[in-house]
Amino acid sequence: MDYVQERVVREAAKETVELYGLATPLNLILIAITLYTTYLLYKPTPPATLPREPPAVVFRTFTPRTLLPYNGTNNMPVYMAVRGRVFDVTSGRNFYGPGGPYENFAGRDASRGLACHSFDEDMLTKDLDGPLDTLEGLGAEEMESLQGWEERFLSKYLVVGKLVAKGEK
Numbered sequence: 001m002d003y004v005q006e007r008v009v010r011e012a013a014k015e016t017v018e019l020y021g022l023a024t025p026l027n028l029i030l031i032a033i034t035l036y037t038t039y040l041l042y043k044p045t046p047p048a049t050l051p052r053e054p055p056a057v058v059f060r061t062f063t064p065r066t067l068l069p070y071n072g073t074n075n076m077p078v079y080m081a082v083r084g085r086v087f088d089v090t091s092g093r094n095f096y097g098p099g100g101p102y103e104n105f106a107g108r109d110a111s112r113g114l115a116c117h118s119f120d121e122d123m124l125t126k127d128l129d130g131p132l133d134t135l136e137g138l139g140a141e142e143m144e145s146l147q148g149w150e151e152r153f154l155s156k157y158l159v160v161g162k163l164v165a166k167g168e169k
Protein backbone atom coordinates (compact mmCIF):
# COMPACT_ATOMS: atom_id res chain seq x y z
CA MET A 1 0.00 0.00 0.00
CA ASP A 2 2.90 2.29 0.86
CA TYR A 3 4.33 1.66 -2.53
CA VAL A 4 1.09 2.63 -4.28
CA GLN A 5 0.82 5.87 -2.31
CA GLU A 6 4.43 6.73 -2.94
CA ARG A 7 3.93 6.07 -6.65
CA VAL A 8 0.85 8.30 -6.82
CA VAL A 9 2.70 11.17 -5.17
CA ARG A 10 5.67 10.74 -7.49
CA GLU A 11 3.49 10.72 -10.62
CA ALA A 12 1.65 13.84 -9.48
CA ALA A 13 4.93 15.65 -8.91
CA LYS A 14 6.11 14.62 -12.38
CA GLU A 15 2.98 16.11 -14.00
CA THR A 16 3.51 19.42 -12.18
CA VAL A 17 7.10 19.57 -13.42
CA GLU A 18 5.95 18.83 -16.99
CA LEU A 19 3.35 21.60 -16.77
CA TYR A 20 5.87 24.14 -15.52
CA GLY A 21 8.25 22.91 -18.17
CA LEU A 22 5.92 24.50 -20.78
CA ALA A 23 6.66 27.95 -19.40
CA THR A 24 9.75 28.47 -21.53
CA PRO A 25 10.68 32.06 -22.53
CA LEU A 26 9.69 31.29 -26.13
CA ASN A 27 6.27 30.05 -25.09
CA LEU A 28 5.73 33.07 -22.89
CA ILE A 29 6.60 35.38 -25.81
CA LEU A 30 4.23 33.46 -28.10
CA ILE A 31 1.43 33.69 -25.54
CA ALA A 32 2.05 37.42 -25.14
CA ILE A 33 1.97 37.93 -28.93
CA THR A 34 -1.25 35.92 -29.21
CA LEU A 35 -2.92 37.86 -26.42
CA TYR A 36 -1.80 41.21 -27.90
CA THR A 37 -3.00 40.28 -31.42
CA THR A 38 -6.35 39.19 -30.00
CA TYR A 39 -6.58 42.49 -28.12
CA LEU A 40 -5.83 44.44 -31.30
CA LEU A 41 -8.45 42.48 -33.23
CA TYR A 42 -11.22 43.05 -30.71
CA LYS A 43 -10.17 46.48 -29.46
CA PRO A 44 -13.20 48.82 -29.59
CA THR A 45 -12.74 51.44 -32.31
CA PRO A 46 -13.75 55.03 -31.56
CA PRO A 47 -16.81 56.15 -33.54
CA ALA A 48 -15.98 57.86 -36.82
CA THR A 49 -16.27 61.64 -36.58
CA LEU A 50 -16.92 63.85 -39.56
CA PRO A 51 -14.67 66.87 -40.11
CA ARG A 52 -16.19 70.08 -38.85
CA GLU A 53 -18.00 72.07 -41.50
CA PRO A 54 -16.69 75.56 -42.16
CA PRO A 55 -19.12 78.20 -40.97
CA ALA A 56 -21.80 78.92 -43.55
CA VAL A 57 -21.25 82.10 -45.53
CA VAL A 58 -24.33 84.23 -45.73
CA PHE A 59 -24.32 86.67 -48.59
CA ARG A 60 -25.31 89.98 -47.07
CA THR A 61 -26.00 93.49 -48.17
CA PHE A 62 -23.87 96.16 -46.51
CA THR A 63 -23.93 99.92 -46.58
CA PRO A 64 -20.73 101.87 -45.89
CA ARG A 65 -21.96 102.29 -42.32
CA THR A 66 -22.78 98.63 -41.63
CA LEU A 67 -19.46 97.63 -43.21
CA LEU A 68 -17.48 99.86 -40.86
CA PRO A 69 -17.49 97.51 -37.82
CA TYR A 70 -15.65 94.92 -39.94
CA ASN A 71 -12.39 96.76 -39.67
CA GLY A 72 -10.56 94.16 -37.61
CA THR A 73 -11.18 95.66 -34.21
CA ASN A 74 -13.26 93.88 -31.51
CA ASN A 75 -12.16 90.48 -32.86
CA MET A 76 -14.56 90.88 -35.79
CA PRO A 77 -13.80 89.49 -39.25
CA VAL A 78 -12.14 91.95 -41.61
CA TYR A 79 -14.13 92.96 -44.68
CA MET A 80 -13.20 95.28 -47.52
CA ALA A 81 -15.36 96.46 -50.39
CA VAL A 82 -14.13 96.80 -53.96
CA ARG A 83 -16.53 98.03 -56.63
CA GLY A 84 -19.64 96.80 -54.84
CA ARG A 85 -18.22 93.44 -53.78
CA VAL A 86 -17.51 92.82 -50.10
CA PHE A 87 -14.52 90.54 -49.57
CA ASP A 88 -13.74 88.69 -46.37
CA VAL A 89 -10.05 89.56 -46.04
CA THR A 90 -9.72 88.16 -42.52
CA SER A 91 -6.96 85.80 -43.67
CA GLY A 92 -5.05 88.92 -44.77
CA ARG A 93 -5.33 90.40 -41.27
CA ASN A 94 -1.61 91.24 -41.41
CA PHE A 95 -2.34 93.61 -44.29
CA TYR A 96 -5.68 95.01 -43.23
CA GLY A 97 -5.94 94.44 -39.49
CA PRO A 98 -5.16 97.14 -36.94
CA GLY A 99 -1.56 98.24 -37.34
CA GLY A 100 -1.29 96.67 -40.82
CA PRO A 101 -0.07 98.74 -43.78
CA TYR A 102 -3.51 98.80 -45.40
CA GLU A 103 -5.65 99.08 -42.26
CA ASN A 104 -7.46 102.15 -43.57
CA PHE A 105 -9.11 99.95 -46.23
CA ALA A 106 -10.61 97.61 -43.65
CA GLY A 107 -14.36 98.02 -43.24
CA ARG A 108 -14.37 100.55 -46.09
CA ASP A 109 -14.89 100.85 -49.83
CA ALA A 110 -11.25 100.63 -50.96
CA SER A 111 -11.95 100.99 -54.71
CA ARG A 112 -10.57 104.48 -55.28
CA GLY A 113 -7.56 104.02 -53.01
CA LEU A 114 -6.59 100.79 -54.77
CA ALA A 115 -7.10 102.29 -58.23
CA CYS A 116 -4.96 105.32 -57.36
CA HIS A 117 -2.39 103.44 -55.25
CA SER A 118 -3.09 105.76 -52.40
CA PHE A 119 -3.92 105.35 -48.73
CA ASP A 120 -5.05 108.96 -48.38
CA GLU A 121 -8.13 109.48 -46.25
CA ASP A 122 -9.84 111.40 -49.05
CA MET A 123 -9.79 108.24 -51.18
CA LEU A 124 -12.42 106.80 -48.83
CA THR A 125 -16.14 107.57 -48.90
CA LYS A 126 -16.63 110.33 -46.33
CA ASP A 127 -20.38 110.29 -45.93
CA LEU A 128 -21.20 106.75 -44.80
CA ASP A 129 -24.90 107.41 -45.33
CA GLY A 130 -24.49 109.08 -48.72
CA PRO A 131 -24.12 107.69 -52.25
CA LEU A 132 -21.36 105.23 -53.11
CA ASP A 133 -18.21 106.37 -54.90
CA THR A 134 -18.97 106.15 -58.63
CA LEU A 135 -15.22 106.28 -59.34
CA GLU A 136 -15.82 109.33 -61.46
CA GLY A 137 -12.67 111.00 -62.66
CA LEU A 138 -10.51 107.88 -62.76
CA GLY A 139 -8.52 107.23 -65.93
CA ALA A 140 -8.16 104.05 -67.95
CA GLU A 141 -4.89 103.15 -66.27
CA GLU A 142 -6.40 103.48 -62.83
CA MET A 143 -9.43 101.40 -63.77
CA GLU A 144 -7.10 98.75 -65.15
CA SER A 145 -5.12 98.73 -61.93
CA LEU A 146 -8.35 98.37 -59.95
CA GLN A 147 -9.36 95.42 -62.11
CA GLY A 148 -6.02 93.79 -61.36
CA TRP A 149 -6.69 94.09 -57.62
CA GLU A 150 -10.20 92.69 -58.06
CA GLU A 151 -8.87 89.66 -59.93
CA ARG A 152 -6.33 89.09 -57.20
CA PHE A 153 -8.94 89.34 -54.45
CA LEU A 154 -11.42 87.12 -56.30
CA SER A 155 -8.84 84.37 -56.48
CA LYS A 156 -7.83 84.80 -52.86
CA TYR A 157 -10.81 85.86 -50.77
CA LEU A 158 -14.46 84.95 -50.38
CA VAL A 159 -17.13 87.43 -51.45
CA VAL A 160 -19.49 87.74 -48.49
CA GLY A 161 -21.84 90.39 -49.72
CA LYS A 162 -22.47 93.47 -51.74
CA LEU A 163 -22.10 97.13 -50.89
CA VAL A 164 -24.98 99.48 -51.57
CA ALA A 165 -25.76 103.02 -50.52
CA LYS A 166 -28.04 103.54 -47.54
CA GLY A 167 -31.67 103.03 -48.50
CA GLU A 168 -30.78 100.87 -51.54
CA LYS A 169 -31.16 97.13 -51.87
Ligand code: HEM
Binds near residue numbers: 089113114
Ligand atom coordinates in the same frame (compact mmCIF):
# COMPACT_ATOMS: atom_id res chain seq x y z
C1 HEM B 1 6.08 101.42 -50.83
C2 HEM B 1 5.32 100.80 -51.69
C3 HEM B 1 4.76 99.43 -51.43
C4 HEM B 1 5.38 98.30 -51.11
C5 HEM B 1 6.88 98.07 -50.88
C6 HEM B 1 4.38 97.27 -50.98
C7 HEM B 1 4.60 95.96 -50.66
C8 HEM B 1 3.67 94.98 -50.56
C9 HEM B 1 3.91 93.59 -50.30
C10 HEM B 1 5.29 92.96 -50.11
C11 HEM B 1 2.73 92.97 -50.26
C12 HEM B 1 2.53 91.49 -49.99
C13 HEM B 1 2.21 90.76 -51.25
C14 HEM B 1 1.81 89.34 -50.99
O1 HEM B 1 2.45 88.67 -50.17
O2 HEM B 1 0.87 88.88 -51.59
C15 HEM B 1 1.72 93.95 -50.49
C16 HEM B 1 0.39 93.69 -50.52
C17 HEM B 1 -0.55 94.64 -50.77
N1 HEM B 1 -0.36 95.92 -51.18
FE1 HEM B 1 1.38 96.87 -51.15
N2 HEM B 1 3.16 97.82 -51.24
C18 HEM B 1 3.35 99.15 -51.51
C19 HEM B 1 2.40 100.05 -51.84
C20 HEM B 1 1.08 99.78 -51.94
C21 HEM B 1 0.07 100.75 -52.35
C22 HEM B 1 0.36 102.21 -52.72
C23 HEM B 1 -1.11 100.10 -52.29
C24 HEM B 1 -2.47 100.64 -52.64
C25 HEM B 1 -3.00 101.63 -52.09
C26 HEM B 1 -0.85 98.76 -51.87
C27 HEM B 1 -1.82 97.82 -51.67
C28 HEM B 1 -1.57 96.54 -51.30
C29 HEM B 1 -2.61 95.60 -50.96
C30 HEM B 1 -4.11 95.86 -50.99
C31 HEM B 1 -1.97 94.40 -50.63
C32 HEM B 1 -2.60 93.13 -50.10
C33 HEM B 1 -3.12 92.26 -51.19
C34 HEM B 1 -3.76 91.04 -50.61
O3 HEM B 1 -4.69 91.15 -49.79
O4 HEM B 1 -3.39 89.98 -51.04
N3 HEM B 1 0.48 98.61 -51.67
N4 HEM B 1 2.32 95.16 -50.69
